[in-house]
Amino acid sequence: MRRALPWIIPILVLLAWQAAAQLGLLRVQVLPAPSIVAATAWHLLLSGELMANVEISARRALLGFAIGGGIGFVFGMMNGLFALSETLTDSTLQMVRNVPHLALIPLVILWFGIGEEAKVFLVALGVFFPIYVNTQHGVRAVDPHLLEMGRAYGMSEATLFRRVVLPGALPSIFVGLRYGLGIMWLTLIVAETISASSGIGYMAMNAREFMQVDIVVVCILVYAALGKLADSAARLLERTCLAWNPAYAKA
């Protein structure tokens, strides 16, 4: 019974929406009924159009995430571990951080046109900062007592990194990861909506041209599902990797 509780409100909203559409309170041009949206989704799924676009969008998202997250992780580690590296790069990175990356879209279109590079570049840029900031913070937050213990017990710097610094920084890195995943989808949606010839965002914009509101709604729901899927995967990974931490251990 308790497990059903969170679903009551969404189901009620869905029922109200369906009823409003059927009673003619909602015009099809504004918001088609859930049954129509479901039928459209099914149709798009069967035709293969939906999966093809999901695949393209997912590839852009993950590639951008891997590049931006990877670079952010390396800089975060370097600047958390070495004062020289931090002095050298941190203030520059902080300046760049204060430029909203979506404001670069016109420039990015001029540079890359509407090709794949533009989307991947924007996603990478957006994902870089949350990963960078949280990795650096995680390394800083490692208990200095544990570091001293490790050194006193004769750990080499490499062992110290592998067994003390990295696991100690992991909770914070995961915060960056989950935050980065959110930014990843957000950036991709905006980029695909503005300049693309494929992907979910393009599909939505294309449908708008022909007033196919049902397809637009399907695209929005797909984005929501992909975002939720990415977050759930990250949480699962978090629970597995941080099982030692009572704050993350599954009750």
Added chain:
Amino acid sequence: MTVTVLDRRPAVIDHASASGAAVALRGIGKAFGEHRVLHDIDLDIAGGEFVAIVGRSGCGKSTLLRLIAGLDTPSDGAVTVDDRANGWRDAVRLMFQEPRLLPWMNAAANVEVGLIHAPRHARRGRAAEVLAQVGLADREAARPATLSGGQRQRVALARALASNPRLLALDEPLGALDALTRIEMQELIEGVWRQRRFTAIVVTHDVSEAVRLADRILLLEGGRVAMDVAVDLPRPRRHGNPDAAAIEGWVLDRLLRP
């Protein structure tokens, strides 16, 4: 300021043995910037001796222990262990006031941290052996978060003992434990020391603990050794011994003297 060193230490320590490292400090001084913490300390600790360093907070006792353990280097003078000025750090193990266990590893893996110089295949078995010795035979797979404070400190002791150190340095190791757990831990530490005969140096603010554990109590005051007291009581020691109480009272009087 003159240094009063009452050398009442017996000339021969009957239990001194080859397994404990002999420590010698010559003209040791330590300053952090302008602030001098230790002044010109000369000290000899025989192999296998159990020494307690007591004093008020800020008297430099932890600093002195860190120098002996090789965690810091002295500003003046030299520390030698078995007449060697360096290369002895692996023979020394430290136990801190906090257990300082790695929370992402289980008890056995934490003990293996103390076996970092041992061959890989020998570590697991040795860790299990030492955990059993500190009374945690069945908790090998337990993570620190699931252990009590006393159990965590036992794992930390096992980690320190795993490599058979010749010198064990303990920095207020029982300060954070409740009274009953502390008594149990004192018995445990005395027990392993009697069995292994390493040299043990414990820093504590608790004079009764010093009397309970040590052969010799050094009272540190203003960065100098103000008193050096032998504790010649039979072992294993029991609490409530009137001779121990007398020594404790005497050291406390000296410590509290304005």
